[in-house]
Amino acid sequence: MGAFTKRQLLMRPFYGLFFCLLGFPACLLLAQSSPAVYPYVFQDKWGVVNAERTVILEPSLDTIEQFWEQGLPTANAIARLNGRVGLLSGSGKWIINPRLDSIGYSHYNAANLRWGVKDGQYGLLTTAGNKGKWAVKPRFTEVTEFHGRKLAVAAVRKDNKWGVVNSRGKMVVPCVYDAIKVIDAYSDYPDLKLTQNGVVTYVDAFGARRPTDEMMIAEQEDDQYNDMIFEEMVDRESAWESVVKPRIRQEKGASGETMVILEAVGAGSREEKARVTIDPGFRVEEVKLEDEYSLVGIRYILVSNSGKYGFIGPNGQPCTPVIYDRIDFNGLRYGTAAVLYRGALKGLANGQGERILPAVFSEIKWCRSMVWVTHPAGYEGYADFLGQVFLPLAVDMNEH
Structure with missing residues (x-):
């Protein structure tokens, strides 16, 4: 050898x-x-x-x-x-x-x-x-x-x-x-x-x-x-990146609603790119942009209400209901999916903040392009990021 x-x-x-x-x-x-x-x-x-x-x-x-x-x-x-x-x-x-x-x-x-x-x-x-x-x-x-x-x-x-x-x-x-x-x-x-x-x-x-x-x-x-060595490509910072930056600001409305506003801020200029209205009673915890550089819009807004958490979409409507004790993007794979905690059970939201798996599982693990789920009834198997769970029909998937 x-x-x-x-x-x-x-x-x-x-x-x-x-x-x-x-x-x-x-x-x-x-x-x-x-x-x-x-x-x-x-x-x-x-x-x-x-x-x-x-x-x-x-x-x-x-x-x-x-x-x-x-x-x-x-x-x-x-x-x-x-x-x-x-x-x-x-x-x-x-x-x-x-x-x-x-x-x-x-x-x-x-x-x-x-x-x-x-x-x-x-x-x-x-x-x-x-x-x-x-x-x-x-x-x-x-x-x-x-x-x-x-x-x-x-x-x-x-x-x-x-x-x-x-x-x-x-x-x-x-x-x-x-x-x-x-x-x-x-x-x-x-x-x-x-x-x-x-x-x-x-x-x-x-x-x-x-x-x-x-x-x-x-x-x-x-x-x-x-044995060929290819020259390393030099990534030059664009003039746009050096001049225009995203900025998130919040405004309170007359009825207690919160306006989350995405702006493109440059040298002596400011342009509004997106605006989402959050109903009264919700507290804005985090705003995630679709793209940190192109400023195409807001992906989701993490909100809380009375100690419960959920996601609001760019249309101002909940894409994950505000019923969870904790939401953790680090619990599976950061930025790809978020684990939804409700008591001892777990669910899943995708990278857009949309709930795809209800909180009915005792464990959820990342498995490359899928996830491996464990159900309290004793079943384990695969689920995908479209919300399909590949366990027998007898397994209850309703979130109570």
Whole structure:
């Protein structure tokens, strides 16, 4: 392995495929479309529910990761049962029975392929046609990701020697080499540099020999390309930014209402950009602008009344009712969503200050493009920022 360097775009081994272990939180998501299915938990067992909250699989498994390729017939998820790992379809059926040590995620450059580990050895699984089988049976001690677009290649290690498998499941280079380097790793058909006892040869993604002189030039060009240093862009402060600044001021009306006014203030000038009228009885706690620089308007206004908090929208109407004990933008991910606290329960408002989840959950956690919610009735599962909660219909979502 000493011959491998980052600069040379070597295929970096996964060293155990940490990310494929099911103990890791299932928070990696792809863009989703309907129909879609989601894992959920009840009494420490995992099941599957669809976007309409209909149960597809009753809670019966140890763990289920998020389903990839949502909306496609190939949507599947890594799942665990009785300490063993398999692959589950969106219909709740096993594509690969739970008999493996671990399963990796499908490869971006090698559709329907993923590494699997059985009895401590890596093999290559194919899920073409939504049916799982070994493309290359387990026999490797170490593997790498695939490189290349139309025909990808991955390095595999056995008995301390390296070989190459391509995305057609073919062993194109036997495991007899001390080092392997990918040349032009992001091309349709990458080439390979093989080193054995100090002797270098070159082959293509099919395993056919390549001319040494030609490939030495290609390798040098590839290294030079990947070592390019791009000049740092200089962000110059615009004249507008240096002259015009936002200012928020408040005025009291004759009936006790509060006018929140956004102004653009410059050298000797002042222009009103937005005005929101807040009903009497509400105290303005914070004003959030749509954009701190362009002054396009007011996003929301955090208000309080008798110790309760909520949001007023730019139209002056509540977008989150003023009924919450506390609102915290730092409780999930600052600026993206706000946690709404009501007694021991939590809800969620989006970055516009609009309530999207009622305060019916005992816990809400950020999960990249979604959130993971825990319901006092013992259910756990996903929710999105459109306000959809992917728990069974039997779970009460009404805020009392």
